[in-house]
Amino acid sequence: MSKVLVIGEHDGHKLSQATARCVTCASQIPGAEITIAVFAADPTAVAAQAAALAGVSHVVTVSGAHHAHPMGAVLAPHVVSLAKGYTHVFGASTTFGKDLMPRVAALLDVPQISDAMSVEGAYTFKRPIYAGNAIVTLEAPADKILVATVRTASFEPAAAGGSAAITAATVTVESPTHTRFVSVQAASSDRPDLTSAAKVVSGGRALGSKENFELIFKIAEKLGGAVGASRAAVDAGYAPNELQVGQTGKIIAPQLYMAVGISGAIQHLTGIKDAKTIVAINKDGEAPIFEVADFGLVGDLFEIPPQLEAALSK
Amino acid sequence: MQKILVGIKRVVDYNVRVRVKPDGSGVVTDGVKMSVNPFDEIALEEALRIRERGEPVEIVAVSIGPDEAQQQLRTALAMGADRAILIKTDQMIEPLAAAKLMLEIIKKENPELVIVGKQAIDDDSAQTGPMIAALWGRPQATFCSKLDLKGNTAVILREVDAGLETIEIDLPAVISADLRLNEPRYVKLPDIMKAKKKPLEVIDVASLGVNTTPGFKTLLTEPPKPRAKGVMVKDVAELVDALKKKGLVS
Numbered sequence: 001m002s003k004v005l006v007i008g009e010h011d012g013h014k015l016s017q018a019t020a021r022c023v024t025c026a027s028q029i030p031g032a033e034i035t036i037a038v039f040a041a042d043p044t045a046v047a048a049q050a051a052a053l054a055g056v057s058h059v060v061t062v063s064g065a066h067h068a069h070p071m072g073a074v075l076a077p078h079v080v081s082l083a084k085g086y087t088h089v090f091g092a093s094t095t096f097g098k099d100l101m102p103r104v105a106a107l108l109d110v111p112q113i114s115d116a117m118s119v120e121g122a123y124t125f126k127r128p129i130y131a132g133n134a135i136v137t138l139e140a141p142a143d144k145i146l147v148a149t150v151r152t153a154s155f156e157p158a159a160a161g162g163s164a165a166i167t168a169a170t171v172t173v174e175s176p177t178h179t180r181f182v183s184v185q186a187a188s189s190d191r192p193d194l195t196s197a198a199k200v201v202s203g204g205r206a207l208g209s210k211e212n213f214e215l216i217f218k219i220a221e222k223l224g225g226a227v228g229a230s231r232a233a234v235d236a237g238y239a240p241n242e243l244q245v246g247q248t249g250k251i252i253a254p255q256l257y258m259a260v261g262i263s264g265a266i267q268h269l270t271g272i273k274d275a276k277t278i279v280a281i282n283k284d285g286e287a288p289i290f291e292v293a294d295f296g297l298v299g300d301l302f303e304i305p306p307q308l309e310a311a312l313s314k
Numbered sequence: 315m316q317k318i319l320v321g322i323k324r325v326v327d328y329n330v331r332v333r334v335k336p337d338g339s340g341v342v343t344d345g346v347k348m349s350v351n352p353f354d355e356i357a358l359e360e361a362l363r364i365r366e367r368g369e370p371v372e373i374v375a376v377s378i379g380p381d382e383a384q385q386q387l388r389t390a391l392a393m394g395a396d397r398a399i400l401i402k403t404d405q406m407i408e409p410l411a412a413a414k415l416m417l418e419i420i421k422k423e424n425p426e427l428v429i430v431g432k433q434a435i436d437d438d439s440a441q442t443g444p445m446i447a448a449l450w451g452r453p454q455a456t457f458c459s460k461l462d463l464k465g466n467t468a469v470i471l472r473e474v475d476a477g478l479e480t481i482e483i484d485l486p487a488v489i490s491a492d493l494r495l496n497e498p499r500y501v502k503l504p505d506i507m508k509a510k511k512k513p514l515e516v517i518d519v520a521s522l523g524v525n526t527t528p529g530f531k532t533l534l535t536e537p538p539k540p541r542a543k544g545v546m547v548k549d550v551a552e553l554v555d556a557l558k559k560k561g562l563v564s
Contacts, residue, residue: 141529185478278544279553
Protein backbone atom coordinates (compact mmCIF):
# COMPACT_ATOMS: atom_id res chain seq x y z
CA MET A 1 0.00 0.00 0.00
CA SER A 2 1.14 3.52 -0.71
CA LYS A 3 1.59 5.83 2.25
CA VAL A 4 1.95 9.39 1.06
CA LEU A 5 3.33 12.20 3.21
CA VAL A 6 2.30 15.62 1.87
CA ILE A 7 4.23 18.58 3.22
CA GLY A 8 1.69 21.23 4.19
CA GLU A 9 2.43 24.71 2.91
CA HIS A 10 1.08 27.67 4.85
CA ASP A 11 1.76 31.18 6.07
CA GLY A 12 1.33 30.36 9.75
CA HIS A 13 -2.44 30.84 9.65
CA LYS A 14 -3.83 29.47 6.43
CA LEU A 15 -3.10 26.23 4.60
CA SER A 16 -2.14 26.96 0.99
CA GLN A 17 -4.46 25.79 -1.76
CA ALA A 18 -1.33 24.27 -3.32
CA THR A 19 -1.39 21.63 -0.57
CA ALA A 20 -5.03 20.77 -1.35
CA ARG A 21 -3.95 20.24 -4.96
CA CYS A 22 -1.10 17.96 -3.82
CA VAL A 23 -3.66 15.91 -1.89
CA THR A 24 -5.65 15.39 -5.10
CA CYS A 25 -2.50 14.20 -6.88
CA ALA A 26 -1.70 11.84 -3.99
CA SER A 27 -5.28 10.53 -3.90
CA GLN A 28 -4.91 9.34 -7.52
CA ILE A 29 -2.29 6.83 -6.41
CA PRO A 30 -4.24 3.55 -6.09
CA GLY A 31 -4.99 2.77 -2.43
CA ALA A 32 -3.06 5.74 -1.11
CA GLU A 33 -3.22 6.62 2.56
CA ILE A 34 -2.51 10.33 2.86
CA THR A 35 -0.87 12.16 5.75
CA ILE A 36 -0.27 15.90 5.80
CA ALA A 37 2.66 17.19 7.81
CA VAL A 38 2.34 20.67 9.30
CA PHE A 39 5.51 22.32 10.59
CA ALA A 40 4.75 25.62 12.31
CA ALA A 41 5.42 27.76 15.37
CA ASP A 42 1.82 27.00 16.33
CA PRO A 43 0.29 24.44 13.94
CA THR A 44 -3.22 24.38 15.49
CA ALA A 45 -5.17 26.41 12.93
CA VAL A 46 -3.38 25.06 9.86
CA ALA A 47 -3.66 21.47 11.08
CA ALA A 48 -7.43 21.86 11.48
CA GLN A 49 -7.71 23.04 7.87
CA ALA A 50 -5.53 20.15 6.69
CA ALA A 51 -7.65 17.64 8.62
CA ALA A 52 -10.79 18.95 6.92
CA LEU A 53 -9.59 18.07 3.41
CA ALA A 54 -11.37 15.07 1.90
CA GLY A 55 -9.14 12.06 1.41
CA VAL A 56 -6.68 12.88 4.18
CA SER A 57 -6.27 10.15 6.81
CA HIS A 58 -3.84 11.75 9.24
CA VAL A 59 -2.35 15.12 10.05
CA VAL A 60 0.98 15.19 11.82
CA THR A 61 2.05 18.41 13.47
CA VAL A 62 5.53 19.48 14.45
CA SER A 63 5.72 22.70 16.42
CA GLY A 64 8.73 24.83 17.17
CA ALA A 65 9.79 28.44 16.97
CA HIS A 66 12.29 27.58 14.22
CA HIS A 67 9.36 26.59 11.97
CA ALA A 68 7.88 30.10 12.04
CA HIS A 69 9.52 30.96 8.71
CA PRO A 70 10.18 27.65 6.99
CA MET A 71 13.31 27.45 4.83
CA GLY A 72 14.36 24.34 2.93
CA ALA A 73 17.81 24.09 4.48
CA VAL A 74 16.42 24.16 8.03
CA LEU A 75 13.27 22.13 7.43
CA ALA A 76 14.71 19.31 5.30
CA PRO A 77 16.28 17.23 8.12
CA HIS A 78 12.96 17.40 10.02
CA VAL A 79 11.05 16.17 6.97
CA VAL A 80 13.59 13.38 6.48
CA SER A 81 13.10 12.17 10.04
CA LEU A 82 9.32 12.05 9.47
CA ALA A 83 9.63 10.41 6.04
CA LYS A 84 10.59 6.96 7.30
CA GLY A 85 7.69 4.59 6.93
CA TYR A 86 6.20 6.46 3.97
CA THR A 87 6.41 5.33 0.35
CA HIS A 88 5.99 8.84 -1.12
CA VAL A 89 6.83 12.37 0.05
CA PHE A 90 5.08 15.14 -1.91
CA GLY A 91 5.34 18.91 -1.90
CA ALA A 92 3.94 21.54 -4.23
CA SER A 93 5.98 22.98 -7.12
CA THR A 94 5.99 26.35 -5.42
CA THR A 95 9.13 28.26 -4.44
CA PHE A 96 8.72 26.68 -0.98
CA GLY A 97 8.48 23.15 -2.40
CA LYS A 98 11.25 23.67 -4.93
CA ASP A 99 13.56 24.88 -2.17
CA LEU A 100 12.70 22.07 0.23
CA MET A 101 12.01 18.88 -1.70
CA PRO A 102 15.30 18.43 -3.62
CA ARG A 103 17.14 18.87 -0.32
CA VAL A 104 14.92 16.18 1.24
CA ALA A 105 15.48 13.86 -1.74
CA ALA A 106 19.26 14.29 -1.62
CA LEU A 107 19.35 13.60 2.13
CA LEU A 108 17.30 10.45 1.52
CA ASP A 109 19.64 9.59 -1.39
CA VAL A 110 16.72 9.21 -3.82
CA PRO A 111 16.02 10.94 -7.14
CA GLN A 112 13.13 13.41 -7.34
CA ILE A 113 10.32 13.87 -9.85
CA SER A 114 9.75 17.59 -10.36
CA ASP A 115 6.38 18.96 -11.46
CA ALA A 116 4.39 15.71 -11.52
CA MET A 117 1.40 16.47 -13.77
CA SER A 118 -0.41 13.13 -13.90
CA VAL A 119 -0.43 9.87 -12.00
CA GLU A 120 -0.04 6.80 -14.21
CA GLY A 121 0.65 4.36 -11.38
CA ALA A 122 2.02 4.34 -7.85
CA TYR A 123 5.54 4.89 -9.20
CA THR A 124 4.80 6.20 -12.69
CA PHE A 125 4.18 9.88 -13.35
CA LYS A 126 4.14 12.31 -16.25
CA ARG A 127 6.02 15.59 -16.11
CA PRO A 128 6.76 18.41 -18.57
CA ILE A 129 10.25 19.20 -19.89
CA TYR A 130 11.52 21.92 -22.26
CA ALA A 131 9.00 24.47 -21.01
CA GLY A 132 6.18 22.04 -21.64
CA ASN A 133 7.14 21.31 -25.24
CA ALA A 134 7.51 17.66 -24.35
CA ILE A 135 5.95 15.42 -21.72
CA VAL A 136 7.86 12.47 -20.30
CA THR A 137 6.50 9.43 -18.49
CA LEU A 138 8.88 8.44 -15.71
CA GLU A 139 8.97 5.22 -13.74
CA ALA A 140 10.57 5.42 -10.30
CA PRO A 141 12.02 2.48 -8.41
CA ALA A 142 9.36 0.93 -6.15
CA ASP A 143 11.87 -0.05 -3.45
CA LYS A 144 12.72 3.56 -2.53
CA ILE A 145 10.82 6.53 -1.12
CA LEU A 146 9.55 8.57 -4.04
CA VAL A 147 10.06 12.31 -3.55
CA ALA A 148 8.10 14.54 -5.92
CA THR A 149 6.95 18.08 -6.39
CA VAL A 150 3.42 18.38 -7.76
CA ARG A 151 2.56 20.70 -10.63
CA THR A 152 -0.40 22.27 -8.87
CA ALA A 153 -2.04 23.62 -12.05
CA SER A 154 -2.62 20.01 -13.15
CA PHE A 155 -4.82 19.09 -10.17
CA GLU A 156 -7.99 20.55 -8.68
CA PRO A 157 -7.85 21.29 -4.94
CA ALA A 158 -9.18 18.50 -2.72
CA ALA A 159 -12.70 19.24 -1.48
CA ALA A 160 -13.65 19.85 2.13
CA GLY A 161 -15.42 17.20 4.18
CA GLY A 162 -12.57 15.26 5.73
CA SER A 163 -12.06 14.67 9.41
CA ALA A 164 -8.56 13.31 9.79
CA ALA A 165 -7.01 12.62 13.17
CA ILE A 166 -4.41 15.17 14.25
CA THR A 167 -1.37 13.94 16.14
CA ALA A 168 1.59 15.89 17.42
CA ALA A 169 4.96 14.44 16.54
CA THR A 170 8.24 15.11 18.23
CA VAL A 171 11.20 15.44 15.94
CA THR A 172 14.52 15.29 17.68
CA VAL A 173 16.86 16.32 14.88
CA GLU A 174 19.03 19.35 15.32
CA SER A 175 18.03 22.42 13.32
CA PRO A 176 20.83 23.90 11.22
CA THR A 177 21.66 27.46 12.27
CA HIS A 178 23.67 28.31 9.14
CA THR A 179 20.57 29.68 7.41
CA ARG A 180 18.62 32.49 9.07
CA PHE A 181 15.37 34.19 8.10
CA VAL A 182 15.57 37.98 8.08
CA SER A 183 12.36 39.33 6.54
CA VAL A 184 9.81 38.96 3.80
CA GLN A 185 8.38 41.75 1.74
CA ALA A 186 5.01 40.41 0.67
CA ALA A 187 2.70 41.78 -1.94
CA SER A 188 -0.49 43.48 -0.81
CA SER A 189 -2.98 40.79 0.08
CA ASP A 190 -6.19 42.64 -0.83
CA ARG A 191 -6.07 41.13 -4.33
CA PRO A 192 -6.83 37.47 -5.16
CA ASP A 193 -3.81 35.18 -5.12
CA LEU A 194 -2.41 34.63 -8.61
CA THR A 195 -1.95 30.86 -8.31
CA SER A 196 -5.44 30.13 -7.02
CA ALA A 197 -7.57 32.87 -8.65
CA ALA A 198 -10.40 31.79 -10.97
CA LYS A 199 -9.71 34.74 -13.25
CA VAL A 200 -6.35 36.25 -14.16
CA VAL A 201 -5.58 39.30 -16.29
CA SER A 202 -1.97 39.53 -17.42
CA GLY A 203 -0.07 42.33 -19.09
CA GLY A 204 3.01 42.35 -21.30
CA ARG A 205 5.68 44.81 -22.24
CA ALA A 206 3.70 45.94 -25.28
CA LEU A 207 1.60 47.99 -22.84
CA GLY A 208 4.55 50.36 -23.01
CA SER A 209 4.60 51.89 -19.54
CA LYS A 210 3.94 51.30 -15.89
CA GLU A 211 1.05 53.79 -16.11
CA ASN A 212 -0.60 51.84 -18.92
CA PHE A 213 -0.06 48.61 -16.98
CA GLU A 214 -2.30 50.12 -14.25
CA LEU A 215 -5.21 49.38 -16.59
CA ILE A 216 -4.49 45.66 -16.11
CA PHE A 217 -5.05 46.12 -12.39
CA LYS A 218 -8.30 47.97 -13.08
CA ILE A 219 -9.60 45.29 -15.44
CA ALA A 220 -8.66 42.59 -12.92
CA GLU A 221 -10.53 44.49 -10.24
CA LYS A 222 -13.66 44.62 -12.37
CA LEU A 223 -13.43 40.88 -12.96
CA GLY A 224 -12.60 40.11 -9.33
CA GLY A 225 -9.42 38.48 -10.63
CA ALA A 226 -5.71 38.39 -9.99
CA VAL A 227 -3.01 40.19 -11.98
CA GLY A 228 -0.21 38.44 -13.82
CA ALA A 229 2.63 39.62 -16.02
CA SER A 230 5.00 38.38 -18.67
CA ARG A 231 8.70 38.16 -17.89
CA ALA A 232 9.33 41.14 -20.17
CA ALA A 233 6.82 43.24 -18.23
CA VAL A 234 8.47 42.33 -14.94
CA ASP A 235 11.95 43.00 -16.34
CA ALA A 236 10.72 46.38 -17.57
CA GLY A 237 9.55 47.20 -14.04
CA TYR A 238 5.82 47.35 -14.86
CA ALA A 239 4.96 44.63 -12.32
CA PRO A 240 6.65 42.98 -9.32
CA ASN A 241 8.43 39.62 -9.68
CA GLU A 242 5.79 37.59 -7.85
CA LEU A 243 3.32 38.30 -10.65
CA GLN A 244 5.44 36.62 -13.33
CA VAL A 245 3.68 33.80 -15.17
CA GLY A 246 5.57 31.16 -17.15
CA GLN A 247 8.35 28.58 -17.16
CA THR A 248 10.39 30.42 -14.54
CA GLY A 249 7.49 32.14 -12.81
CA LYS A 250 4.12 30.77 -11.79
CA ILE A 251 2.23 27.99 -13.54
CA ILE A 252 -1.48 28.68 -13.29
CA ALA A 253 -4.79 27.14 -14.36
CA PRO A 254 -7.57 29.72 -13.93
CA GLN A 255 -11.06 29.49 -15.46
CA LEU A 256 -10.31 32.65 -17.45
CA TYR A 257 -6.89 33.93 -18.50
CA MET A 258 -6.73 37.25 -20.31
CA ALA A 259 -3.38 38.13 -21.91
CA VAL A 260 -3.07 41.79 -22.88
CA GLY A 261 -0.05 42.85 -24.92
CA ILE A 262 1.69 39.50 -24.41
CA SER A 263 3.16 38.01 -27.59
CA GLY A 264 3.20 34.49 -26.16
CA ALA A 265 6.76 33.16 -26.05
CA ILE A 266 6.79 29.41 -25.33
CA GLN A 267 8.22 30.19 -21.90
CA HIS A 268 5.05 32.17 -21.11
CA LEU A 269 2.62 29.74 -22.75
CA THR A 270 3.80 26.87 -20.58
CA GLY A 271 2.53 28.78 -17.56
CA ILE A 272 -1.04 29.17 -18.89
CA LYS A 273 -1.75 26.07 -21.00
CA ASP A 274 -4.10 24.63 -18.40
CA ALA A 275 -6.31 27.72 -18.25
CA LYS A 276 -9.88 26.77 -19.23
CA THR A 277 -10.48 29.84 -21.43
CA ILE A 278 -7.70 32.02 -22.82
CA VAL A 279 -8.35 35.50 -24.23
CA ALA A 280 -5.56 37.20 -26.18
CA ILE A 281 -5.50 40.91 -26.95
CA ASN A 282 -2.57 42.09 -29.02
CA LYS A 283 -1.73 44.61 -31.71
CA ASP A 284 0.15 41.98 -33.73
CA GLY A 285 -2.24 39.48 -35.30
CA GLU A 286 0.64 37.09 -35.97
CA ALA A 287 1.63 36.84 -32.29
CA PRO A 288 1.93 33.20 -31.10
CA ILE A 289 -0.44 33.89 -28.19
CA PHE A 290 -3.32 33.62 -30.71
CA GLU A 291 -2.40 29.96 -31.38
CA VAL A 292 -3.53 29.02 -27.87
CA ALA A 293 -6.30 31.60 -27.43
CA ASP A 294 -9.98 30.66 -27.36
CA PHE A 295 -10.85 34.26 -28.17
CA GLY A 296 -8.47 36.60 -29.95
CA LEU A 297 -8.77 40.34 -30.48
CA VAL A 298 -6.32 42.36 -32.57
CA GLY A 299 -6.17 46.04 -31.80
CA ASP A 300 -4.45 49.05 -30.32
CA LEU A 301 -3.22 48.53 -26.77
CA PHE A 302 -3.95 52.12 -25.83
CA GLU A 303 -7.58 51.84 -26.99
CA ILE A 304 -8.71 48.30 -26.15
CA PRO A 305 -7.87 48.07 -22.42
CA PRO A 306 -9.85 51.23 -21.48
CA GLN A 307 -12.77 50.02 -23.64
CA LEU A 308 -12.65 46.65 -21.93
CA GLU A 309 -12.59 48.21 -18.50
CA ALA A 310 -15.58 50.37 -19.40
CA ALA A 311 -17.49 47.43 -20.89
CA LEU A 312 -16.99 45.41 -17.72
CA SER A 313 -18.34 48.26 -15.59
CA LYS A 314 -21.81 48.01 -17.01
CA MET B 315 37.13 34.79 -0.55
CA GLN B 316 39.36 32.65 -2.71
CA LYS B 317 37.31 30.49 -4.98
CA ILE B 318 33.88 30.27 -6.62
CA LEU B 319 32.64 27.25 -8.55
CA VAL B 320 30.02 27.90 -11.20
CA GLY B 321 27.90 25.17 -12.79
CA ILE B 322 27.63 25.40 -16.58
CA LYS B 323 25.16 23.12 -18.36
CA ARG B 324 25.06 22.55 -22.10
CA VAL B 325 21.41 22.76 -23.19
CA VAL B 326 19.31 23.22 -26.32
CA ASP B 327 19.33 26.94 -27.06
CA TYR B 328 16.57 29.10 -25.56
CA ASN B 329 15.23 30.06 -29.01
CA VAL B 330 14.91 26.54 -30.41
CA ARG B 331 11.40 25.14 -30.61
CA VAL B 332 12.00 21.65 -29.29
CA ARG B 333 10.36 18.76 -31.14
CA VAL B 334 9.58 15.28 -29.92
CA LYS B 335 10.92 12.32 -31.93
CA PRO B 336 8.10 10.45 -33.72
CA ASP B 337 8.98 7.18 -31.96
CA GLY B 338 8.57 8.75 -28.51
CA SER B 339 12.16 8.03 -27.50
CA GLY B 340 13.10 11.62 -26.70
CA VAL B 341 13.41 15.05 -28.27
CA VAL B 342 15.33 15.96 -31.42
CA THR B 343 18.79 17.28 -30.47
CA ASP B 344 20.74 16.39 -33.62
CA GLY B 345 21.73 19.51 -35.56
CA VAL B 346 20.06 21.73 -32.98
CA LYS B 347 21.85 24.81 -31.64
CA MET B 348 23.29 24.23 -28.15
CA SER B 349 24.13 26.95 -25.63
CA VAL B 350 24.98 27.61 -22.01
CA ASN B 351 21.86 27.28 -19.85
CA PRO B 352 20.73 30.95 -19.50
CA PHE B 353 20.45 30.72 -15.70
CA ASP B 354 24.03 29.42 -15.54
CA GLU B 355 25.17 32.49 -17.49
CA ILE B 356 23.56 34.58 -14.77
CA ALA B 357 25.36 32.46 -12.14
CA LEU B 358 28.70 33.05 -13.85
CA GLU B 359 28.02 36.75 -14.31
CA GLU B 360 27.45 37.08 -10.56
CA ALA B 361 30.80 35.41 -9.85
CA LEU B 362 32.50 37.80 -12.28
CA ARG B 363 30.90 40.80 -10.58
CA ILE B 364 32.07 39.60 -7.17
CA ARG B 365 35.61 39.51 -8.55
CA GLU B 366 35.21 42.91 -10.20
CA ARG B 367 34.13 44.40 -6.87
CA GLY B 368 37.64 43.61 -5.65
CA GLU B 369 37.49 40.08 -4.23
CA PRO B 370 40.68 38.32 -5.35
CA VAL B 371 38.72 35.23 -6.28
CA GLU B 372 39.43 32.42 -8.71
CA ILE B 373 36.40 31.43 -10.78
CA VAL B 374 36.16 27.82 -11.90
CA ALA B 375 33.47 26.79 -14.41
CA VAL B 376 32.36 23.16 -14.09
CA SER B 377 30.27 21.21 -16.56
CA ILE B 378 29.03 17.64 -16.71
CA GLY B 379 28.36 16.30 -20.18
CA PRO B 380 29.73 15.08 -23.48
CA ASP B 381 33.00 16.24 -25.06
CA GLU B 382 31.05 18.93 -26.93
CA ALA B 383 30.30 20.65 -23.61
CA GLN B 384 33.83 22.04 -23.93
CA GLN B 385 32.24 24.62 -26.26
CA GLN B 386 30.05 25.91 -23.43
CA LEU B 387 33.03 25.92 -21.05
CA ARG B 388 34.98 27.96 -23.62
CA THR B 389 32.09 30.43 -23.62
CA ALA B 390 32.34 30.58 -19.82
CA LEU B 391 36.10 31.17 -20.08
CA ALA B 392 35.48 33.90 -22.67
CA MET B 393 33.02 35.56 -20.29
CA GLY B 394 35.78 35.63 -17.70
CA ALA B 395 36.09 32.35 -15.78
CA ASP B 396 39.74 31.57 -14.95
CA ARG B 397 39.67 27.86 -15.68
CA ALA B 398 37.23 25.10 -16.46
CA ILE B 399 36.60 21.47 -15.59
CA LEU B 400 34.56 19.09 -17.73
CA ILE B 401 33.32 15.92 -16.10
CA LYS B 402 33.01 13.93 -19.28
CA THR B 403 30.14 11.53 -19.82
CA ASP B 404 27.86 10.61 -22.71
CA GLN B 405 25.25 9.29 -20.33
CA MET B 406 22.14 11.20 -19.21
CA ILE B 407 22.93 12.51 -15.73
CA GLU B 408 20.05 13.06 -13.28
CA PRO B 409 20.26 15.98 -10.83
CA LEU B 410 21.15 13.73 -7.85
CA ALA B 411 24.11 12.25 -9.73
CA ALA B 412 25.10 15.74 -10.94
CA ALA B 413 25.08 16.94 -7.32
CA LYS B 414 27.25 13.99 -6.24
CA LEU B 415 29.72 14.69 -9.04
CA MET B 416 29.83 18.38 -8.12
CA LEU B 417 30.47 17.41 -4.51
CA GLU B 418 33.60 15.50 -5.60
CA ILE B 419 34.89 18.68 -7.31
CA ILE B 420 33.95 20.74 -4.24
CA LYS B 421 36.01 18.42 -2.02
CA LYS B 422 39.05 18.98 -4.25
CA GLU B 423 38.63 22.69 -4.77
CA ASN B 424 37.21 23.90 -1.41
CA PRO B 425 35.26 26.89 -2.76
CA GLU B 426 33.50 29.40 -0.50
CA LEU B 427 30.66 29.74 -2.99
CA VAL B 428 29.04 27.45 -5.53
CA ILE B 429 26.73 29.32 -7.88
CA VAL B 430 24.38 27.49 -10.25
CA GLY B 431 21.31 28.44 -12.26
CA LYS B 432 17.99 27.94 -10.48
CA GLN B 433 16.97 25.50 -13.19
CA ALA B 434 18.17 24.21 -16.53
CA ILE B 435 15.83 24.98 -19.40
CA ASP B 436 16.02 21.46 -20.81
CA ASP B 437 14.66 19.24 -18.02
CA ASP B 438 13.33 22.15 -15.89
CA SER B 439 14.04 20.07 -12.78
CA ALA B 440 15.37 22.85 -10.52
CA GLN B 441 17.01 20.31 -8.21
CA THR B 442 20.77 20.37 -8.57
CA GLY B 443 21.48 23.48 -6.44
CA PRO B 444 19.63 22.34 -3.30
CA MET B 445 20.91 18.78 -3.77
CA ILE B 446 24.54 19.97 -3.84
CA ALA B 447 23.89 22.00 -0.67
CA ALA B 448 22.23 19.00 1.04
CA LEU B 449 25.07 16.59 0.29
CA TRP B 450 27.65 19.22 1.23
CA GLY B 451 25.74 20.00 4.48
CA ARG B 452 25.84 23.72 3.70
CA PRO B 453 23.24 26.52 3.29
CA GLN B 454 21.36 27.04 0.05
CA ALA B 455 20.01 30.32 -1.25
CA THR B 456 17.66 29.36 -4.04
CA PHE B 457 16.02 31.85 -6.45
CA CYS B 458 18.58 34.48 -5.53
CA SER B 459 17.98 37.92 -7.02
CA LYS B 460 20.51 39.87 -4.94
CA LEU B 461 23.67 38.77 -3.20
CA ASP B 462 25.62 40.81 -0.63
CA LEU B 463 28.78 39.29 0.79
CA LYS B 464 29.61 40.29 4.35
CA GLY B 465 32.76 38.51 5.47
CA ASN B 466 31.87 34.92 6.24
CA THR B 467 28.17 35.45 5.66
CA ALA B 468 25.97 36.54 2.79
CA VAL B 469 22.66 38.39 2.77
CA ILE B 470 20.42 37.09 0.02
CA LEU B 471 17.27 38.44 -1.54
CA ARG B 472 15.13 35.56 -2.83
CA GLU B 473 12.27 35.68 -5.34
CA VAL B 474 9.55 33.67 -3.60
CA ASP B 475 5.86 33.20 -4.38
CA ALA B 476 4.83 35.68 -1.70
CA GLY B 477 7.22 38.40 -2.89
CA LEU B 478 10.82 38.99 -1.83
CA GLU B 479 12.44 37.18 1.09
CA THR B 480 15.70 38.15 2.77
CA ILE B 481 17.82 35.48 4.43
CA GLU B 482 21.29 35.41 5.91
CA ILE B 483 23.57 32.43 5.35
CA ASP B 484 27.00 31.32 6.50
CA LEU B 485 29.64 30.56 3.92
CA PRO B 486 30.52 28.26 2.28
CA ALA B 487 27.14 27.96 0.58
CA VAL B 488 25.29 27.19 -2.63
CA ILE B 489 23.47 29.96 -4.49
CA SER B 490 20.93 29.35 -7.25
CA ALA B 491 20.58 32.28 -9.60
CA ASP B 492 17.20 33.70 -10.57
CA LEU B 493 16.47 35.84 -13.62
CA ARG B 494 16.87 39.23 -12.05
CA LEU B 495 20.15 38.63 -10.24
CA ASN B 496 21.95 40.39 -13.08
CA GLU B 497 22.14 40.69 -16.85
CA PRO B 498 25.00 38.64 -18.26
CA ARG B 499 27.59 40.39 -20.41
CA TYR B 500 28.13 39.69 -24.09
CA VAL B 501 31.32 37.93 -25.05
CA LYS B 502 33.71 39.98 -27.20
CA LEU B 503 35.89 38.48 -29.92
CA PRO B 504 39.26 39.17 -28.23
CA ASP B 505 37.94 37.37 -25.14
CA ILE B 506 37.06 34.33 -27.24
CA MET B 507 40.67 34.27 -28.52
CA LYS B 508 42.02 34.65 -24.98
CA ALA B 509 39.72 31.87 -23.71
CA LYS B 510 41.40 29.36 -26.01
CA LYS B 511 44.56 29.64 -23.92
CA LYS B 512 42.86 29.22 -20.54
CA PRO B 513 43.12 25.81 -18.82
CA LEU B 514 40.28 23.34 -19.42
CA GLU B 515 40.66 20.05 -17.60
CA VAL B 516 38.71 17.01 -18.77
CA ILE B 517 37.97 14.40 -16.11
CA ASP B 518 36.42 11.06 -16.99
CA VAL B 519 33.22 10.57 -14.99
CA ALA B 520 34.28 7.04 -13.98
CA SER B 521 37.36 8.39 -12.18
CA LEU B 522 35.18 10.15 -9.58
CA GLY B 523 33.69 6.93 -8.23
CA VAL B 524 30.08 8.19 -8.22
CA ASN B 525 27.14 5.97 -9.13
CA THR B 526 25.54 7.82 -12.04
CA THR B 527 23.01 5.16 -13.05
CA PRO B 528 19.67 6.95 -13.60
CA GLY B 529 17.08 6.29 -10.89
CA PHE B 530 14.17 6.75 -13.28
CA LYS B 531 13.19 4.90 -16.42
CA THR B 532 11.83 7.20 -19.12
CA LEU B 533 9.00 5.18 -20.61
CA LEU B 534 7.79 7.71 -23.17
CA THR B 535 8.39 11.22 -24.49
CA GLU B 536 5.38 12.77 -26.19
CA PRO B 537 4.26 16.18 -27.42
CA PRO B 538 1.79 18.09 -25.23
CA LYS B 539 -1.88 17.95 -26.11
CA PRO B 540 -2.70 20.90 -28.37
CA ARG B 541 -5.46 23.33 -27.42
CA ALA B 542 -8.51 23.50 -29.65
CA LYS B 543 -8.45 26.29 -32.23
CA GLY B 544 -10.10 29.47 -31.01
CA VAL B 545 -11.99 32.26 -32.76
CA MET B 546 -11.11 35.88 -33.50
CA VAL B 547 -13.54 38.57 -32.36
CA LYS B 548 -13.79 41.98 -34.00
CA ASP B 549 -14.14 44.26 -30.99
CA VAL B 550 -14.50 44.56 -27.22
CA ALA B 551 -18.31 44.27 -27.35
CA GLU B 552 -18.13 40.94 -29.16
CA LEU B 553 -15.49 39.69 -26.73
CA VAL B 554 -17.52 40.61 -23.66
CA ASP B 555 -20.62 38.97 -25.20
CA ALA B 556 -18.69 35.77 -25.83
CA LEU B 557 -17.40 35.71 -22.26
CA LYS B 558 -20.91 36.38 -20.91
CA LYS B 559 -22.24 33.39 -22.87
CA LYS B 560 -19.62 31.22 -21.18
CA GLY B 561 -20.58 32.65 -17.80
CA LEU B 562 -17.10 34.08 -17.30
CA VAL B 563 -18.23 37.68 -16.85
CA SER B 564 -21.51 38.91 -15.48
